[in-house]
Amino acid sequence: MTEARRIKFMSFSLIFGFFLMWEVLCIVLNVSDLVLPRPTEIIATLWVKFPILWPHILQTLYSTLIGFVLGVGIGVTLGVLVGTSRVAYAVAYPLLVGFSSIPKVAVVPIFVLWFGSGTTPAILTAMVICVFPIVVNIATGLATTEPDLEDVLKTLGASKSEILWNVGLPRTMPYFFASLKVAITLSFVGAVLSETVASNRGIGNVMMTASSNFQVSLVFAGLIILAVLGVVLYSFFSFLERRVTGWATRDTDIAIT
Amino acid sequence: MDMKNNIIAEPDAVRKPTTLPRRSAVDLQAASVVFGSGEKAVTALSPTTLRLDAGDFVALVGPSGCGKSTILRLVSNLIAPSSGVVLVGGREAKVKALRIGMAFQNPTMLPWLTIEQNVMMPLKIVPPFKHSFRQDRKGAFRDRVHALLAQVGLAGFANHFPWQLSGGMLQRSNLCRALIHEPDLLLLDEPFGALDQFTREELWQILQDLYLDRKPTVLLVTHDLREAGFLAKRICVMSARPGRIISDEAVNIPQPRDIGMIYSPEFVEMTQGLRELIAQVRK
Ligand SMILES: Nc1ncnc2c1ncn2[C@@H]1O[C@H](COP(=O)(O)OP(=O)(O)OP(=O)(O)O)[C@@H](O)[C@H]1O
Numbered sequence: 456m457t458e459a460r461r462i463k464f465m466s467f468s469l470i471f472g473f474f475l476m477w478e479v480l481c482i483v484l485n486v487s488d489l490v491l492p493r494p495t496e497i498i499a500t501l502w503v504k505f506p507i508l509w510p511h512i513l514q515t516l517y518s519t520l521i522g523f524v525l526g527v528g529i530g531v532t533l534g535v536l537v538g539t540s541r542v543a544y545a546v547a548y549p550l551l552v553g554f555s556s557i558p559k560v561a562v563v564p565i566f567v568l569w570f571g572s573g574t575t576p577a578i579l580t581a582m583v584i585c586v587f588p589i590v591v592n593i594a595t596g597l598a599t600t601e602p603d604l605e606d607v608l609k610t611l612g613a614s615k616s617e618i619l620w621n622v623g624l625p626r627t628m629p630y631f632f633a634s635l636k637v638a639i640t641l642s643f644v645g646a647v648l649s650e651t652v653a654s655n656r657g658i659g660n661v662m663m664t665a666s667s668n669f670q671v672s673l674v675f676a677g678l679i680i681l682a683v684l685g686v687v688l689y690s691f692f693s694f695l696e697r698r699v700t701g702w703a704t705r706d707t708d709i710a711i712t
Numbered sequence: 713m714d715m716k717n718n719i720i721a722e723p724d725a726v727r728k729p730t731t732l733p734r735r736s737a738v739d740l741q742a743a744s745v746v747f748g749s750g751e752k753a754v755t756a757l758s759p760t761t762l763r764l765d766a767g768d769f770v771a772l773v774g775p776s777g778c779g780k781s782t783i784l785r786l787v788s789n790l791i792a793p794s795s796g797v798v799l800v801g802g803r804e805a806k807v808k809a810l811r812i813g814m815a816f817q818n819p820t821m822l823p824w825l826t827i828e829q830n831v832m833m834p835l836k837i838v839p840p841f842k843h844s845f846r847q848d849r850k851g852a853f854r855d856r857v858h859a860l861l862a863q864v865g866l867a868g869f870a871n872h873f874p875w876q877l878s879g880g881m882l883q884r885s886n887l888c889r890a891l892i893h894e895p896d897l898l899l900l901d902e903p904f905g906a907l908d909q910f911t912r913e914e915l916w917q918i919l920q921d922l923y924l925d926r927k928p929t930v931l932l933v934t935h936d937l938r939e940a941g942f943l944a945k946r947i948c949v950m951s952a953r954p955g956r957i958i959s960d961e962a963v964n965i966p967q968p969r970d971i972g973m974i975y976s977p978e979f980v981e982m983t984q985g986l987r988e989l990i991a992q993v994r995k
């Protein structure tokens with residue numbers, strides 16, 4: 456068994472062991488279904504309710520991804536504006552850090568006030584929550600580009616935009632993809648949160664409704680769906696990061712064509 | 713060669729900036745460089761006057777830190793002179809009247825590009841190549857890069873990333889990147905510093921052939937006096953920091969030169985003379 460496979464096997468065992476322990480403890484301690492349902496019950500609920508849950512899953516993914524795409528667009532634009540100008544970077548950076556430390560969930564009630572409940576506030580929350588990490592990372596990546604690398608193009612008489620395309624942006628990619636991993640998770644959290652508060656669709660809303668009806672195993676089923684979706688989204692961007700920015704971690708497998 | 717008389721040349725600063733009598737490729741007129749200001753100001757280059765006619769091959773030697781790289785940065789317009797004038801191709805340096813190829817002292821390959829892509833970069837940026845870059849990409853340009861890489865002994869490394877190459881190999885890629893777009897003005901900053909003697913001599917010959925073939929103007933910074941003597945038509949010696957040019961001598965040996973020449977008595981005598989001169993100015 457290779458090292459990588461052993462690690463995979465071990466983390467799989469850990470997850471399996473966790474659920475096994477949960478199951479056993481619930482039985483041994485005789486925990487009520489209303490407090491903490493057993494994993495087997497949750498899986499059963501998930502299986503039975505899946506056709507009903509499916510549209511909600513799509514809804515949550517939809518809000519997350521639309522918000523994320525908008526957030527990335529805005530984030531990259533702002534990041535490039537701030538990062539390419541020394542003055543803008545010095546002036547705007549403290550402001551950005553300040554903004555990004557505001558708990559963004561606080562904007563949900565405002566969006567509900569403006570746009571009513573539904574998909575719009577979920578998308579907007581997903582967007583707002585993921586903009587700042589992207590702006591900060593793009594700006595930092597651009598502003599810290601080694602002058603030596605830019606000099607190579609300057610001696611060739613390259614224009615500002617050629618330098619940005621050929622040096623600044625590629626060099627910023629590792630920062631950008633690192634921030635995408637964080638951003639997609641944040642967007643997902645934002646969308647679910649907004650659904651919980653103000654929507655009649657989406658996994659967040661399903662969990663909220665189930666909770667008020669004491670369908671405890673459905674609440675946990677929702678939780679498991681969220682966990683799986685979160686891992687899938689994160690893994691996708693993590694995979695993308697390794698493919699695109701392998702040079703930064705010196706992956707040898709991208710080298711020989 | 714009579715170098716002693718030239719040591720006490722008239723101070724460069726005294727000469728007035730002149731307008732061009734002849735076509736010059738590089739013309740530094742009392743150009744100086746001061747980094748920083750006030751208390752922390754560092755004079756990197758005393759007012760220096762240096763002129764290269766089109767097709768000249770000048771070697772610049774001098775003790776470490778005397779401002780050789782600074783002169784190259786002036787000519788390539790990476791920095792502006794604090795005083796004086798820098799003309800390239802008869803125009804201000806920032807106009808970029810000549811097509812410049814520069815090999816930096818540290819081979820700064822872009823780490824996200826393969827060697828092939830790195831060497832191809834000038835073709836993507838510099839006219840007229842940039843206009844046909846998209847169409848040509850897979851064909852002619854690529855063959856050209858591969859041919860040049862093969863010439864410096866890097867065949868088979870085109871698809872490697874910079875961090876997979878040794879220091880000397882990087883330096884050779886760096887040289888290729890400076891040459892690929894057939895520059896009119898070649899600025900080489902210790903391009904063979906990290907190479908063994910045999911590879912170095914091989915590359916001297918390649919550079920000499922290339923020079924005699926296309927006759928670009930070359931400004932070569934080096935610490936190797938034999939390298940300077942073998943390649944250059946003129947050798948300029950700089951004083952210790954803050955440097956200025958204290959000797960400017962022609963090398964009166966017809967080109968092409970044979971590598972065996974560097975062991976001839978006249979050549980050894982010439983490099984000895986230069987050596988003594990630098991030994992004096994280091995103090
Ligand atoms: N960006 C900078 N800021 C301040 N001082 C600098 C800067 N760049 C160079 N210098 C100073 O200018 C002087 C000349 O530097 P330069 O790089 O031209 O030397 P050099 O002749 O190329 O030396 P070497 O042979 O070691 O490469 C040095 O003493 C250095 O301290």
Ligand SMILES: [Mg+2]
Nearest residue numbers: 780781817901
């Ligand atoms: Mg130097």
